[in-house]
Amino acid sequence: MPQTLPDFSTSVKLKYVKLGYQYLVNHILTLTLIPIMSALALHLLNLGPDQILETLESLQLDIVHILFTSFLIIFVSTVYFMSKPRSIYLVDYACYKPPITCRVPFASFMEHSRLILKDNPKSVDFQMRILERSGLGEETCLPPAIHYIPPNPSMEDARGEARIVIFSAIDSLMAKTNLKPKDIDILIVNCSLFSPTPSLSAMVVNKYKLRSNIKSFNLSGMGCSAGLISIDLARDLLQVRPNSNALVVSTEIITPNYYKGKERAMLVPNCLFRMGGAAILLSNKRREKSRAKYKLVHVVRTHKGGDDKAYKCVYEEEDPQGEVGINLSKDLMVIAGESLKSNITTIGPLVLPASEQLLFLFTLIGRKIFNPKWKPYIPDFKMAFEHFCIHAGGRAVIDELQKNLQLSAEHVEASRMTLHRFGNTSSSSLWYELSYIEAKGRMKKGDRIWQIAFGSGFKCNSAVWKCNRTIKTPTDGPWIDCIHRYPVHIPDVVKL
DSSP: OOOOOOHHHHHHHHHHHHHHHHHHHHHHHHHHHHHHHHHHHHHHHHHOOHHHHHHHHTTOOOOHHHHHHHHHHHHHHHHHHSSSSSOOOEEEEOOOOOOOOBBBBHHHHHHHHHHHHHTTTTHHHHHHHHHTTTOTHHHBBGGGGGGGSSSSOOOHHHHHHHHHHHHHHHHHHHHTTOOOGOEEEEEEEEOOSSSOSSSSSHHHHHHHHHHTOOOEEEESSSSHHHHHHHHHHHHHHHHSSSSSSSEEEEEEEOOGOOSOOOOOOHHHHHHHHHEEEEEEEEEGGGGGGTTTTEEEEEEEEOOTTHHHHHHSSEEEEEEEOOOOEEETTTTTHHHHHHHHHHHHHHHHHSSHHHHHHHHHHHHHHHHTTTTTSOOOOOOOOTTOOOOEEEOOOOHHHHHHHHHHOOOOTTTTHHHHHHHHHBBBBBGGGGHHHHHHHHHHOOOOOOOEEEEEEEEETEEEOOOOOOOOSOOOOOOTTTTTTTGGOOEEEEEEEEOO
């Protein structure tokens, strides 16, 4: 009986074919130059000394040509290195860990809701359904003023929360880096909803007696993506201020923003937002390269505020009873998806290998010319990054990005576990996620990290970092006492 050929569609693993294609395209220049250089070297080896001298003499080079060529090379090199952007390093960072006295288990949260909204049981039931599906755990924290029944936060309570969160994070960072107040050249504080006078940045200057010539900035009203906006601002300032350090503080003060009304769209933030904050030290000093954890590679910002729906999808306003809160639109996830598409369209060419860009281009041309029904090719961002820090804004946000970017459960593990342990800490959530990856001992030298955040306005911002050295498992930080328990299984619905 004649032998039949094997079914190559099943016998050949297509993933290895794709890997071969990716290697060929991404290293095409190297693979082309190696044989050319080898042939040239062999040819020179076959020539004798006299033949090599004759070849050089035939070029008819004189001292003027040699000096002019040397000068041109030096001039071009000088212009290149002077115009090259300064490298920005993330020396270290610290996250605030709330005390256990601020913990809000599900039972406590729902008991408070029933007492505060005793005349509106439907709103209580709605909050219960949100909490059951939120992805939050039993150890998230709210500031002391919110623990009262009913909450009656004051300006002093809000300042008290700001002091404990911001100062604790900065103190921890200074202890880790041996940073002195006089070493800080730039200060940036971002807090979206609490903007007192004097500002939070002025509060930091006063507490640590920072220099009188410090460049300080206070960003407010920019939502959960403000942390990366602060990083972008710090990068721009460090480009024009040589030999400088920048301290960035990202937080959200919960105390004055707890909604006490009954509108469903405005009750959702009560169920998701929790205490948190982070302090980050950036530097452009060359001597910091050896101890810095990461190097900043790219920051890409996308703003959809020109569209009315996008502008109002996260909107602070009064309800019919005059209670102020944050109204979350039903179109929020759709708008977030559109913002993400715009952002990855910009960041893709900066980070994706040539193989992925060519596949995307060929598919796009094929759909335009041959068949519009062809399935669009989704670039494999796993080829560009080893780690993903997706803003822990809620379970739906993480689910949507995991689906759209075709990420594995491990890729979104840091985001899900941060949401479970700390809740939505707004702009600082990205740093709790990065701390989780480090606490798991997964961060190696050369690893690339993609931070993605969404914020009111509506904005989608990205930052790309490259690990500067293999990170040892930390002996401190927000995960130190619980990392051994993670990851945990998070059911779709937690029955309360």
